[in-house]
Amino acid sequence: MKNNAVKLGICQMAVTSDKNFNISKAKEMIQAAAAANCQVAILPEMFNCPYQAELFSEFAESYPEGDTLRMLSRTAAEGKIVVVGGSVPERDEYNNVYNTSFIFDENGGLLGRHRKMHLFDVDIKGGTVFKESSILSSGQEMTVVSMAGLTLGVAICYDIRFPELSRLMTLAGAKLLIFPAVFGWTTGPAHWELLMKSRAVDNQVFVVGAAPASIPGAQYQVYGHSMIVDPWGSILAMAGSEETMMTVEIDINKIDTVRQQLPLLKHRRPDVYQKYHIEYTK
Numbered sequence: 001m002k003n004n005a006v007k008l009g010i011c012q013m014a015v016t017s018d019k020n021f022n023i024s025k026a027k028e029m030i031q032a033a034a035a036a037n038c039q040v041a042i043l044p045e046m047f048n049c050p051y052q053a054e055l056f057s058e059f060a061e062s063y064p065e066g067d068t069l070r071m072l073s074r075t076a077a078e079g080k081i082v083v084v085g086g087s088v089p090e091r092d093e094y095n096n097v098y099n100t101s102f103i104f105d106e107n108g109g110l111l112g113r114h115r116k117m118h119l120f121d122v123d124i125k126g127g128t129v130f131k132e133s134s135i136l137s138s139g140q141e142m143t144v145v146s147m148a149g150l151t152l153g154v155a156i157c158y159d160i161r162f163p164e165l166s167r168l169m170t171l172a173g174a175k176l177l178i179f180p181a182v183f184g185w186t187t188g189p190a191h192w193e194l195l196m197k198s199r200a201v202d203n204q205v206f207v208v209g210a211a212p213a214s215i216p217g218a219q220y221q222v223y224g225h226s227m228i229v230d231p232w233g234s235i236l237a238m239a240g241s242e243e244t245m246m247t248v249e250i251d252i253n254k255i256d257t258v259r260q261q262l263p264l265l266k267h268r269r270p271d272v273y274q275k276y277h278i279e280y281t282k
Contacts, residue, residue: 002177002269003251004149004251004252004253005069005250005252006039006040006148006150006176006249006250006251006252006253007036007037007038007040007219007247007248007249008038008039008040008041008042008083008228008247008248008249008250009029009030009032009033009036009038009040009041009042009081009245009246009247010032010042010206010208010210010226010228010237010239010245010246010247010248011026011029011032011033011041011042011043011047011086011210011245012031012044012210012211012212012213012224012226012239012242012243012244012245012246013025013026013029013042013043013044013047013212013213013243014213014214014215014243015044015046015047015048015049015050015051015212015213015215016050016127016215017050017055018101019048019049019059019067019068020067020081022047022048022049023048023067023068023071026043026047026048026068026071026072026086027045027071027075029041029245030043030072030075030079030081031075031078031079032077032080032214032245033079033081033245034079034080034081035079036245036247037082038081038247039080039082039147040081040082040083040084040147041079041081041083041084042084042086042180042208042210043083043085043086043180043210044086044087044180044181044182044210044211044226045086045087045099045156045180045182045211045212045214046086046087046089046099046158046182047085047086047180047212048068048088049088049089050219050220051182051212051220051222052219053131053132053134053135053136053277054135055164056089056097056099056135056136056270057091057097057135059088059089060088060089060090060091060097061088061089061090061091062090062091062093062242063090063102063110063113064094064110066090067087068085068088069085069102071245072085072102072104073108073109073110073149074108074110074111075105075206076104076105076106076107076184077104077106077107077108079106079115080106080107081106082103082104082105082106082111082147082148083103083104084103084152084154084180085101085102085103085165086099086101086180086210087099087100087101087114087116087150087156087180088100088102088228089136090102090113090115094174097135097136097137098115098116098136098138098139099115099116099119099132099136099156100114100115100116101113101114101143101154101156101180102112102244103143103152103154104145105147106148106273109147110120110142111145111147112143112145112154113143114139114141114143114154114155114156115137115138115139115140115141116132116136116138116139116155116156116157116158116159117138117139117140117141117142117155117159117162117165118158118159118161118162118165118166118239118271119132119133119136119138119158120132120157120158124187126189127184127186127187128184130248135140142154142155142165142168142169142172143169144169144172144173144174144194146173149162150175150176150178150252151172151173151174151175151176152174152175152177153166153169153170153172153174153176153177153178153205154177154178154179154180155169155177155178155179156179156180156181157179157180157181157182159179160179160181160193160195160196160199160209161195163198163199163202165167166199166202166203167178167202167203167279169203170203170204170205170265171183172267174205175205175206175252175255176205176206176207176208176250177199177200177203177204177205177206177207177208178208178210179207179208179209179210180210180261181209181210181211182211182212182220182222183211183222183223183225184220184221184222185223187223188223188224188225189223192209192223192225192227193225193227193235193238196209196227196229196235196241197229197233197235199234200229200230200231200233201231201232201233201248203231203259203265204231204253204255204259204262204264204265204266205231205255206228206229206230206231206250207228207229208227208228208229208230208253209225209226210226211224211225211226211239212224213224213241213242213243214241214242222241223241224239224240224241224242225238225239225240225241226238226239226244226246227239228246228248228250229261230254231254231255231258232254232258232281234282236248236250244262249265263276
């Protein structure tokens with residue numbers, strides 16, 4: 001990275017029921033990000049599979065032999081670009097299926113993977129009804145990785161609603177929190193921008209939300225509106241609902257500036273918090 005600046009390509013792609021088409025589209029968008037001199041390309045949640053619980057098992061892949069995962073590794077290496085592979089359904093050796101983000105470095109090596117920790121089981125009156133736990137298993141680990149002098153924290157969609165996870169990633173050194181996410185039209189207009197700004201301001205970091213594009217007639221109508229927010233809570237870029245590839249350059253020095261002016265992390269009181277931790281986490 002030059003002068004602590006890093007250029008991101010946020011790939012808001014439309015996800016169809018054709019897995020091969022989705023893989024090809026993701027490859028094209030990563031290549032476009034590389035051609036635009038981005039250091040990092042970021043795909044949306046479940047970018048190779050429609051967001052329908054009954055399809056997760058059918059579309060699931062195992063690392064490293066899955067078609068989607070081989071494409072991500074190969075395209076990262078060819079474009080010399082870090083790829084945060086949104087998320088895909090992943091099947092492990094015990095036949096458990098996870099909602100997993102695979103992160104590949106610019107040589108195609110696996111930097112890390114995040115298995116969605118908080119599963120989206122909701123029943124909103126007059127709105128979204130979904131139960132990821134009917135198919136998926138939950139992840140158990142925080143995911144923080146480093147590339148080219150920048151430390152990334154990666155989590156998935158519903159994970160953003162639990163501020164403890166974002167704070168842990170920040171305390172582990174993450175300067176950029178990335179959330180591949182599928183918000184719908186019930187929670188999207190109400191909470192999407194609010195959550196992105198909140199996690200950025202809480203932790204004084206950059207936050208990216210990478211969403212799929214809307215497709216008319218799809219069973220799950222997605223909100224889109226991929227965005228990036230800076231440590232002050234300002235939106236640097238935001239998409240609409242259509243398919244697009246946004247590029248934005250961020251200056252990591254902005255984090256130090258904001259933290260010097262408002263030293264929130266230094267003013268934390270873990271000595272006090274710990275007194276109540278056991279009582280209120282039972």
